[in-house]
Amino acid sequence: MISPEYCQMMAQYNAWQNSQMKSVLEKLTEADLRADRGAFFGSIMATANHLLWGDLLWMARFDGGEAPTAQLADSGQTTPTMAVWGAERFRTDGRIKQWASALTQDQMSGDLSWMSASLGREVSRPISQCIVHFFNHQTHHRGQIHTMVTSLGMTTGDTDLVFMPED
Known part of the structure; x- marks a missing residue:
């Protein structure tokens, strides 16, 4: 279904997009970051925090490392400030790239099982499907x-995968 090269490309894309997004978010006022804008998690900051929380949760499932302690309901408060969010985002993007660079095709076969707090039960899915979900999320x-x-009235820059800068 997918390959390690796909994961490496998507990890690089994720880091590129988050860097661009961080540059724009740092220009916003606290009021702009925290205003409820009708999104699922309400504000820009809460959505950015949920995204970070989700990445940390999935990475713990993939690499066995540290997982967030907060539950889904509190995922919008993962970090208290844009500065803390930016540092955690950078660290997490590095963790994702490191995981992807070491991934083998064999590690991408079989199922991944975890206890889903939101469903209140054990869940098992093909790991390749979980990885695709991770990047899609x-x-x-x-x-x-x-x-x-x-x-x-702001812009986050180009979001097209085909225009991602080559390192």
Whole structure:
């Protein structure tokens, strides 16, 4: 279904997009960051925090490392400030790229099982499907943030995967 190269490309895309997004979010006022804009998580800051929380949760499932302690209901408060969010975002993007760079095709086969707090039961899915969901979840919530930022007259820069800078 997918390959390690796909994961490496998407990890790089994720980091690129988050860097662009961070540059724009740092220009917003606290009021702009925290105003309820009708998105699922309400504000820009809460959506950015949920995105970070989701990445940390999935990475813990993928790499066995540290997971967030907050539950879904509190995921919008993962970090208290844009400065803390930016540092955690950078660290997490590095963790994602490191995981993707070491991933093998064999590690992408079989199922991944975890206890879903939101469903209240054990869940098992093909790991490749979980990885695709992981990257799709990032794009989905960055799209929400992009819309909210655009409504403020700002731009996050190019979001097209085919125009991602090559390192």
